[in-house]
Amino acid sequence: MQSSSSNPFRVEIQAANPSANRPNWVPPAGYFADVPVLNYPTDVAPSIYSASDMNAIFDHWTASAVLYDFSPLGAQVFQGAGHETSLGSPNLQLTLALNFSTLLWSAQNVPVAANPLSSFSAASGTAPDGTPYNGHTYLGLQEMPKLWGGGPKGSVVQMMTAGSSYRQTVHLADVSMKNNGYSELTLTGQTGAVVANNQLKFSANSVGGSYPTSVQDNGRHGWWLDVNATHDYTLFISKTGMVTQYPAIHGNNEYASLVLWEAKNLLIMINGGTPGVARSMIIRDLTTGTTKAVDMIGQVPSGIKLPDGTYQYRPELLGLQWVEELGAIVGLDMQTSPPTICKIVPPAINPATSGWSASAMQLTHWDQGDPSGSNTIRGAVNGNFSKFRWVKTLGAFVVATSSTSKPQVFSV
Secondary structure, eight states, X not given: OBOOSSOTTOBOOOOOOHHHHOOTTSOOTTEEEEOOOSSOGGGGOOTTSOGGGGGHHHHSSOEEEEETTSSTTOEEEEEOOOOXXXXXXXXXXXXXEEETTTTEEEEESBOSSOOOTTOOOTTTOBOTTSOBOOOBOTBOEEEEOGGGTOOTTOEEEEEOOBXXXXXXOEEEEETTOSBOOEEXXXXXXXXXXXETTTEEBOBTTBSBOSSEEEEEETTTTEEEEEESEEOSEEEEEETTOEXXXXXXXXXXXXXXXXXXXXXXXXXXEEEOBOTTSXXXXXXXXXXTOOEEEEEEEESOOOOXXXXXXXXXXXXXXXXXXXXXXXXXXXXXXSSSSSOEEEEEEOOSSOTTTSOEEEEEEOOEEOTTTOTTSOSSOOOOTTOOGGGEEEETTTTEEEEOOOSSSOOEEEOO
């Protein structure tokens, strides 16, 4: 069904009606609860790894994506590891799926044999069996639906290999495969957008980038991708691998989170930095191509305290995302005590050029429906990133932060 929105590319994707299909474990608005899973990630650790190795998929600066083809209610799929030598664990080459229909965790895309510690080709970033290095995923995981060419249960899209010298490309994992199932998106584009060895280019004079921040564009059938540090381009990558370069929405992101309001055709970068720097939203109107910094008014999400005691504004840790059903950008702010849901709401007029209003909402544990669950909101080691996700089929947010604790579900 074609949308009447201002985005001419957008085609509405109709999710199942949450009110008709929502499980009874999803709490009412204003509450959070444990997801009553029937097992834990440690229970499904492949035999080539130890149960404790599963911690890496949550602790090592990692992300998730929601795959709606996985089951009737979909699944939240986690991927990431990295720093295997310094953190004392093997590189965890797998995807980990939380099936919302069965409430079971499962490990997918597992290599047939374990790879020796750090035995990855410097040229290709792959292990001897051809499986890719699994680094920190930050905000670089997205969904490749079946209709776009993903696997029967969808595929996970991993943008780049952050913080490493390995090839900066786009990996896919077909989550219907118990073993392996990895491939690489063949990239094409204008001269200079894709360079030797199927790599992305974010700067005129260099290959690759730094830590990724990405967002899915359902109307255009692809993903927007940006990076932190100094760079020249923001990229759009289509489902076919066509890469289009645009002038960087902000050419020097210290820390940032990328959000897309599809109905209004607005690509939004929530910019980071230090407390002394104005906290801004940089909005590109994709219809006109104009870009403008606008103020964030009200209760701006908190800074994140670093180990040395200083504060920096770290929006990428909050899992910020535009939620059409709520009419706002929403994230989970773990720096407040207790943690709060932060909402950033557009103005009624001129959202591409006027200030947006930020507020915080404290949720209450759903004692009635989750009497034995945790009454504390859990956060992930080293930040939630996109482990905090809106799930359309549930009409709620889910976050999973540990291999030995239950995920949590939030209704706003």
